[in-house]
Structures are given as structure tokens and as C-alpha cells.
Amino acid sequence: MAKRYAERKPLAHPYASIEHRVLDSPAYADLSFSARALLILIVRQSTKDNNGHLQAAFSWCKRYGFGSEHTLRAAIQELISHGFIYRTRSHGVNKVWAKYAVTWLPIKQREGLFLDGFESCAWRHWEPGAEKKAPGKKCRKAPAESAVSPHDFQQKMQEVPRQEMPTMN
Numbered sequence: 267m268a269k270r271y272a273e274r275k276p277l278a279h280p281y282a283s284i285e286h287r288v289l290d291s292p293a294y295a296d297l298s299f300s301a302r303a304l305l306i307l308i309v310r311q312s313t314k315d316n317n318g319h320l321q322a323a324f325s326w327c328k329r330y331g332f333g334s335e336h337t338l339r340a341a342i343q344e345l346i347s348h349g350f351i352y353r354t355r356s357h358g359v360n361k362v363w364a365k366y367a368v369t370w371l372p373i374k375q376r377e378g379l380f381l382d383g384f385e386s387c388a389w390r391h392w393e394p395g396a397e398k399k400a401p402g403k404k405c406r407k408a409p410a411e412s413a414v415s416p417h418d419f420q421q422k423m424q425e426v427p428r429q430e431m432p433t434m435n
Contacts, residue, residue, distance in 0.1 A: 280313075282306060282309045282310040282312070283309070284305070284306070284309055285370055287370075288350070288370055288389065291389055291390070291392075292392070292394070293348040293349060293350070293389040293390075293392035294348075294350075294389070296348065296392075296394060297344060297345070297348060297350075298340075298341065298344060300332070300337050300338075300340065300341040300344075301340075301341040301344040301345050301348075303330070303331065303332075303341070304322060304327065304332070304338070304341040304342065304345060305345055305350055305351070305368075307322070307327060307330055308320050308322055308345075308351060308366060308368060309368060312368065312371065314374075315374040315375055316375065317367045317368060317371045317372065317373050317374065318354045318365060318366075318367040318373040318374075318375065318376065318379050318381075319354070319365050319367075319375065319379075320351075320365065320366045320367065320368070321363040321364065321365060321366065322338065322342055322364070322366060323363045323364075324338050342366075347392075348389055348392050349369055349385070349387075349388030349389035349390070349391060349392045350368065350369060350388075350389050351366045351367065351368055351369065352366065352367045352369055352381075352383070352384050352385075352388070353365070353366055353380075354366060354367050354373075354379040354380055354381060354384070355378065355379055355380060356380075365379065367379075367384065369384075369385065369386060369387055369388045369389060370386070370387050370389070372386075
């Protein structure tokens with residue numbers, strides 16, 4: 267006979283849980299894989315009452331595959347801009363880690379946290395904006411001048427004299 271809910275034993279192993287509404291959102295679909303991995307690592311620390319006190323220090327994230335601080339900072343910024351996490355305390359000069367909260371869970375322990383701009387479920391209000399792309403290399407010629415059709419390319423290749431390669435005999 268099945269045990270009643272109140273009589274069940276607690277889970278022996280902790281787990282990280284992200285709600286389906288978060289995973290199915292357009293904001294989550296837009297995240298880079300680094301940001302998705304970091305979100306899992308942040309949620310992994312979550313217990314029933316420590317939201318707002320979660321950290322993403324490079325020294326901790328490094329053992330889970332983050333190879334550079336630049337990648338980590340970019341992932342943190344992406345999660346903040348998409349509304350999945352909120353920085354509840356910035357890092358200080360005394361080497362105190364910054365603290366974060368996931369926005370779909372309540373914050374129960376509020377002492378010492380900066381929560382003036384906290385918005386619950388902020389990821390719901392995310393809208394795709396202008397894509398930020400890294401600046402490309404500048405071409406000396408205008409693209410129309412440097413572009414070559416396949417037919418012209420073949421003709422140019424035929425004009426190039428063939429060079430004999432020395433053989434090893």
C-alpha cells in the first residue's frame with residue numbers, strides 16, 4: 267500500500283530543478299550554451315531558503331567547465347539581461363563574492379541584499395532586441411568588388427601557372 271504524502275521520506279540526493287515554463291520561454295531559447303550551463307550551476311546551489319545568496323565565482327565555476335573569466339562574465343550578463351537571475355549583492359574589495367537570485371523563486375532571507383530592482387519572473391518580459399555581434403575584419407575592397415562568381419573564379423584559376431612540385435626519389 268502506498269505511503270501517504272506526509273509519511274514519505276525526504277529525497278536522499280538533492281537535485282536542481284528548473285520549471286518547464288522557464289525552459290519553454292523564448293528568453294531561454296535565446297541563451298547561449300554557456301549561459302544555460304551557468305544557469306544550471308546557479309540553480310544547483312538552490313535550497314528551500316537560500317535564493318538571493320547564490321554565487322557564480324570563477325574559482326567555483328572553473329571545476330564545472332568554465333575555462334575563462336570572460337566567458338563566465340558574458341554568461342552572467344546574458345542571464346541578467348534575459349531576466350533569469352538578479353544580482354543581489356555586488357562583489358567588494360574584500361574579495362566577497364557577488365550574490366545572485368533566480369527570478370522564478372521567492373527570496374526568503376532578505377537581510378544584506380540589494381532588492382530594489384528585483385522583479386519576479388523577469389524573463390517573461392524579455393523581448394528580442396538588436397543582436398550584438400563582434401565587429402568583423404574590415405575588407406580593403408568593397409564587398410561587390412571583391413566578390414567573384416564561380417565561373418569567374420574557375421577562369422582565374424586556369425590563368426594561374428601551375429608549379430611543379432619536387433618529388434622525393
